[in-house]
Amino acid sequence: MTAIPYQVSAMLRTYGRQVTTARRLARYRRSLRAAGAEDEVRISREAKRRELVGRVAAEIVENCIVAGSDTPIVDEIKAELAEELGFPLIFAYPPEDQEMQIFRHEPGFDPQPIDGEEKVAIMRRLWELALEKVDETML
DSSP, rough: OOOHHHHHHHHHHHHHHHHHHHHHEEEEEEEHHTTTSOOOOOHHHHHHHHHHHHHHHHHHHIHHHHHTOOOOHHHHHHHHHHHTTTTTTEEEEOOOOSSSSEEEOOSOOOOOOOHHHHHHHHHHHHHHHHHHHHHHHHH
């Protein structure tokens, strides 16, 4: 097997970059230790719980609401939001759009898109309801 000079030089160049990066990281770690900044950050159980509640709520809002999941939590959130607004909503990602669309779905009428400040307010309230429901149900 013969080694092509270009491949050997490319390999040595990559190795050289890795060694340089490793040296920089080692110097950085030493400077952090000297400054005392590498101490482990301890967060309270409440902060960890809030973070977990936020992640679960984000999962509910991003995936379950739009995908039409029939979990009890999603159904409760949708029902509560519809009760507050006075009309049911449809959440969808139309094929041509990158952003989630919200439609007002009143019986007997075609779904009407919701835009602007009203959409922002609905999304904010949706997020608040998801956080509340997840917080209530999480142990």
